[in-house]
Amino acid sequence: MFEIFGIPSQALFGQLLIGLINGSFYALLSLGLAVIFGMLNIINFAHGAQYMMGAFAAYLLLQYFGLNYWEALVVVPILVGATGIAIERLFLQYVRKLDHLYGLILTFGLALIIEGVFRNFYGSSGEPYQIPAGLQGGHNLGFMFLPNYRAWVIVFSLAVCFAVWFTIERTRLGSYLRAATENPTLVRAFGINVPRMVMLTYGFGVGLAALAGVMAAPIYNVSPQMGSDIIIVVFAVVVIGGMGSIMGAILTGFALGIAEGLTKVFYPEASDTVIFVIMVLVLLVRPAGLFGRSA
Amino acid sequence: MQRDAGSPLPQVRLDAEWSLGAGFVIMAALLALAPFAVYPVFLMQALCFALFACAFNLLIGYVGLLSFGHALFFGWASYLCAYAAKGWGLSPELAILTGTATAALLGTVSGFIAIRRQGIYFAMITLALAQMMYFFALRAPFTGGEDGIQTVPVRRLFGLIDLSGEMSMYAFVLVVVLAAFLFIYRIINSPFGEVLKAIRENEQRAVSLGYKTERYKLVAFVLSATLSGLAGSLKALVFQFASLTDVHWTMSGQVVLMTLVGGLGTVFGPVVGAFLIVAMQNYFASFGQWVLVIQGAIFIVCVLVFRRGIVGELGSALGVKL
Numbered sequence: 001m002f003e004i005f006g007i008p009s010q011a012l013f014g015q016l017l018i019g020l021i022n023g024s025f026y027a028l029l030s031l032g033l034a035v036i037f038g039m040l041n042i043i044n045f046a047h048g049a050q051y052m053m054g055a056f057a058a059y060l061l062l063q064y065f066g067l068n069y070w071e072a073l074v075v076v077p078i079l080v081g082a083t084g085i086a087i088e089r090l091f092l093q094y095v096r097k098l099d100h101l102y103g104l105i106l107t108f109g110l111a112l113i114i115e116g117v118f119r120n121f122y123g124s125s126g127e128p129y130q131i132p133a134g135l136q137g138g139h140n141l142g143f144m145f146l147p148n149y150r151a152w153v154i155v156f157s158l159a160v161c162f163a164v165w166f167t168i169e170r171t172r173l174g175s176y177l178r179a180a181t182e183n184p185t186l187v188r189a190f191g192i193n194v195p196r197m198v199m200l201t202y203g204f205g206v207g208l209a210a211l212a213g214v215m216a217a218p219i220y221n222v223s224p225q226m227g228s229d230i231i232i233v234v235f236a237v238v239v240i241g242g243m244g245s246i247m248g249a250i251l252t253g254f255a256l257g258i259a260e261g262l263t264k265v266f267y268p269e270a271s272d273t274v275i276f277v278i279m280v281l282v283l284l285v286r287p288a289g290l291f292g293r294s295a
Numbered sequence: 296m297q298r299d300a301g302s303p304l305p306q307v308r309l310d311a312e313w314s315l316g317a318g319f320v321i322m323a324a325l326l327a328l329a330p331f332a333v334y335p336v337f338l339m340q341a342l343c344f345a346l347f348a349c350a351f352n353l354l355i356g357y358v359g360l361l362s363f364g365h366a367l368f369f370g371w372a373s374y375l376c377a378y379a380a381k382g383w384g385l386s387p388e389l390a391i392l393t394g395t396a397t398a399a400l401l402g403t404v405s406g407f408i409a410i411r412r413q414g415i416y417f418a419m420i421t422l423a424l425a426q427m428m429y430f431f432a433l434r435a436p437f438t439g440g441e442d443g444i445q446t447v448p449v450r451r452l453f454g455l456i457d458l459s460g461e462m463s464m465y466a467f468v469l470v471v472v473l474a475a476f477l478f479i480y481r482i483i484n485s486p487f488g489e490v491l492k493a494i495r496e497n498e499q500r501a502v503s504l505g506y507k508t509e510r511y512k513l514v515a516f517v518l519s520a521t522l523s524g525l526a527g528s529l530k531a532l533v534f535q536f537a538s539l540t541d542v543h544w545t546m547s548g549q550v551v552l553m554t555l556v557g558g559l560g561t562v563f564g565p566v567v568g569a570f571l572i573v574a575m576q577n578y579f580a581s582f583g584q585w586v587l588v589i590q591g592a593i594f595i596v597c598v599l600v601f602r603r604g605i606v607g608e609l610g611s612a613l614g615v616k617l
Contacts, residue, residue: 043415094599100415101361102598105555108363108548109594116587232544236423239416269434276427280408283420287411 013144019261024157027253028212029234034243036205038181039198042103048231049114050206053080054213055222069132076214077207084206088199118224126221153215161250236279241291248291314615335461341573342472343530348553348565349479350522356560357483358515359495363418363547364425365523370542372398372524377444377537386450391528398524406516432542443538555597558604563617
């Protein structure tokens with residue numbers, strides 16, 4: 001063990017690790033928000049609630065069906081993504097053409113419903129979720145102790161982020177998506193079913209939020225308000241990064257997680273608010289956001 | 296402001312004046328008689344929220360800016376008003392002034408930051424700023440953390456009028472809210488208000504006509520924040536209590552709901568919406584978390600089939616402006 005700026009390395013790297021973990025979730029969620037906004041022109045206020053649904057789905061599948069973490073990692077995004085598709089068909093397709101504000105208000109209503117239902121059945125206290133058997137314990141790296149599960153979360157979320165970026169920016173499917181974002185009418189004229197693509201995009205974004213929820217379940221307690229706690233921070237992340245760029249959303253998510261972790265080491269009182277303070281500073285210096293095109 | 300030639304402007308104006316005037320007289324008469332039939336504390340609560348919703352509507356209904364952080368002004372004004380009355384021993388009018396001035400100051404700072412982005416980003420920025428100030432309220436020593444500021448004393452108004460009775464307090468709240476209502480009406484029907492509506496309809500065009508739209512938006516934001524602060528201060532005195540509930544994001548959602556139900560951009564809509572939602576909350580209080588679900592469902596129904604709100608639909612059915 002050694003010290004850096006008078007802080008024991010254990011504490012410093014420990015908080016950096018927590019920062020990276022939080023950053024992984026910020027990145028995954030803001031990525032989903034950006035993908036949804038690109039296609040649907042809707043800010044998905046229910047994103048936090050859908051992340052919470054992911055965590056609860058993992059918990060419930062384990063309780064009632066005995067599905068373990070690894071199975072949940074595959075099944076939950078599909079299940080919750082399917083509810084997203086239903087939501088798109090039932091509600092969102094009718095508000096896409098309206099002012100942005102209606103999409104935000106409608107998804108806010110959805111978030112209230114989802115959170116209310118879960119609160120009604122599970123109260124506001126959290127339910128624990130065991131770390132999967134293969135990832136318990138950790139390694140002592142000399143300067144810090146690295147729990148295996150946390151290392152897995154960081155590596156896996158980086159991989160997911162990269163896969164999404166690659167799909168959107170480098171594949172044929174991604175080029176359809178980007179084209180439909182720019183000019184849906186023209187893309188439809190080329191024989192591509194844009195409404196179906198919009199529907200699947202929303203399902204995919206929701207599934208991504210649910211995936212983050214499953215990954216978060218063993219770290220935080222599974223609780224009904226875990227979604228509303230994180231969504232407002234993710235909104236600030238999105239304002240800072242700007243939603244124009246996928247890579248921007250990912251980088252901003254991780255960077256702000258780290259900034260939050262460092263604040264916990266050096267000035268813990270400000271750790272709740274540091275991301276909002278950074279948002280204010282960015283707005284004053286670069287109103288369009290770090291990666292945004294000017295509006 | 297230029298209008299298209301041949302628009303039936305004078306006719307609309309005339310209709311607007313009689314229906315709005317009649318509406319105001321009916322509303323004031325109903326509210327003056329209401330405490331003899333309905334529990335006055337409920338009425339005062341609804342009146343505070345009605346003012347809050349009208350202030351919020353000034354921004355969304357007439358400038359087209361959706362703030363998702365108005366709890367910031369409502370809640371912080373309520374804290375400062377309660378603290379001024381309890382900690383500094385100020386009389387009600389000075390305590391309200393303290394709360395309202397706080398909201399004006401916060402409105403100026405956060406408005407300056409938030410209007411740098413438009414549309415959807417504006418909503419997210421206001422929400423984030425409000426959340427930041429929520430955490431400050433949670434940590435600041437004077438707010439009393441989870442306990443809030445309780446048993447706020449209500450002294451004599453101007454050192455003369457005793458407000459300790461429910462009826463005298465009701466009369467005071469009613470006078471303040473009606474005065475603020477008329478003030479808001481005056482704003483939206485002034486040349487300044489016409490520019491705000493022009494910005495709502497087409498900001499680029501307003502810019503090209505030479506209006507410094509940023510300044511107009513900022514002034515509208517500050518006015519809206521200040522009046523929300525007035526509502527929050529009144530609420531702190533009525534309930535002799537200021538708490539974290541009033542600065543929480545759910546409160547920002549509440550005011551969106553009230554205004555949406557009543558009718559965005561209508562004069563009386565926010566009042567109707569506030570009374571309905573407050574009544575609903577009191578009525579369904581025993582349902583626990585289902586209230587959240589019901590509110591969410593109302594949001595969805597309003598957005599999908601009922602975007603003009605109750606008063607907006609009524610106005611268009613009767614062919615008058617309300």
